[in-house]
Amino acid sequence: MPNIATINGIDEDDISHHNGGTVSLYTSKDGDTWVHFVGMAATGGSIATVATNYKVHTFTSDGTFEVTTVGSVGTVEYLVIAGGGGGAGAGDAAGGGAGGYRNSYSSETSGGGGSSESALSVSATTYSIQVGAGGTAGANAFNTGYGGDGEDSIFSSITSNGGGGGAPGYGLNGRAGGSGGGGSGQGPSETSGGASTPSNQGYAGGGGTNASPCGASSGGGGGASAVGGSRCATNGDGGAGLASSITGSSVTRAGGGGGASEFATGGSGGAGNDGGNTNTRSAGTDNKGGGGGGGGHSATPSVGTTGGSGIVIIRYQFQ
Numbered sequence: 001m002p003n004i005a006t007i008n009g010i011d012e013d014d015i016s017h018h019n020g021g022t023v024s025l026y027t028s029k030d031g032d033t034w035v036h037f038v039g040m041a042a043t044g045g046s047i048a049t050v051a052t053n054y055k056v057h058t059f060t061s062d063g064t065f066e067v068t069t070v071g072s073v074g075t076v077e078y079l080v081i082a083g084g085g086g087g088a089g090a091g092d093a094a095g096g097g098a099g100g101y102r103n104s105y106s107s108e109t110s111g112g113g114g115s116s117e118s119a120l121s122v123s124a125t126t127y128s129i130q131v132g133a134g135g136t137a138g139a140n141a142f143n144t145g146y147g148g149d150g151e152d153s154i155f156s157s158i159t160s161n162g163g164g165g166g167a168p169g170y171g172l173n174g175r176a177g178g179s180g181g182g183g184s185g186q187g188p189s190e191t192s193g194g195a196s197t198p199s200n201q202g203y204a205g206g207g208g209t210n211a212s213p214c215g216a217s218s219g220g221g222g223g224a225s226a227v228g229g230s231r232c233a234t235n236g237d238g239g240a241g242l243a244s245s246i247t248g249s250s251v252t253r254a255g256g257g258g259g260a261s262e263f264a265t266g267g268s269g270g271a272g273n274d275g276g277n278t279n280t281r282s283a284g285t286d287n288k289g290g291g292g293g294g295g296g297h298s299a300t301p302s303v304g305t306t307g308g309s310g311i312v313i314i315r316y317q318f319q
Helices: none
Strands: 032-034 041-043 046-050 054-059 063-069 075-081 101-103 126-130 153-155 158-160 242-244 251-253 311-317
Touching: 054 063, 075 153, 075 158, 101 158, 101 242, 153 311
Parallel strands: none
Antiparallel strands: 041 063, 046 054, 054 311, 063 126, 075 101, 075 311, 126 153, 153 158, 242 251
C-alpha cells in the first residue's frame, strides 16, 4: 500500500486539516497509509544543525551518544577515524600510518578505496564512544625506536583500527594498522611498509632502502586513499587522506606521516612532515588521525613525532 508523505507538494506534517478533518486523526485516505514523520533525537558530543533537517554530533574525545527518540528513519550515518601511528626515531626513520577510516555518509568512500558502508541501525539506548589517541613518538634507538601504534576509535559495532607505527632506521619493516607504517631507510636490504588491516580502512606504508642512487630513504606511512611513498622514487611521502562533507564542510583527514627523506612531506589530511635533512619534522594533527613524521638522520636527537588523535562523527535526520 503506498504511503502519503505530501499533498500537492506540501509535507504531510505541515498540513493541519484536510477536507475539514484534522490531519492527525487520519490513518489512511483512499486506501493509502498516512505517514507521520518522527525525527530522531539524541545527546552527546558537540551538536550542530546542517542541511536544515540534520543533526551532526562530533566527538573529539571519549564520550557517550544517547538516542532518546529513534524516530521514523531509525539509522545514523557515521565517520569513525582512529588515531594515527607515531613516526619512528633513529637514523632515516619512517612515517606512521594514518588511523583507520570508516564512513557511511552519502556516496563518499571508506579508506582503502572501499565503497561507502551502510548506515547503522540504532535503538533508544546509550552508546559509548571511544576516540583513539595518536601513537607515541619513536625514540632515538636503531632497533627499538618504532613509532607507537595509534589507538582504535569505536562507535557501537564500528571499529576503526589505529594506524601502524613507522620503523626506526636500520632495516626494519613498518607496523600494520588501519593504514600501515613505513619501512626504515637504513640497513643491508630493502624494507617493507606495514599492511593495512583490514584493507577497507586504509593503505599500506611505503618501503625503505639504503641503495644507490637514493641513499638512505625511508617509507612514508599509508593514508586513507593512497599507499605511503616508497624509497626515493616518491621521496617517502605519506599517503593522502580522504575528504568528507559529513559536517557540512569538506575536510580532509587521515593522511600518512612522511618518512625521513630530504624532500618528503606528510600526506594531505593532518599528517606530520618528516625530519629529513632539514630537521623540520612535525606531528600528526589531532582529531584528523594523521600519522606522525619520522625523525631524520641530521636531527639531534633523531626522534619521531606523535600521531594525531582520531574523531567520531554521527549524523541523522531530526525533522
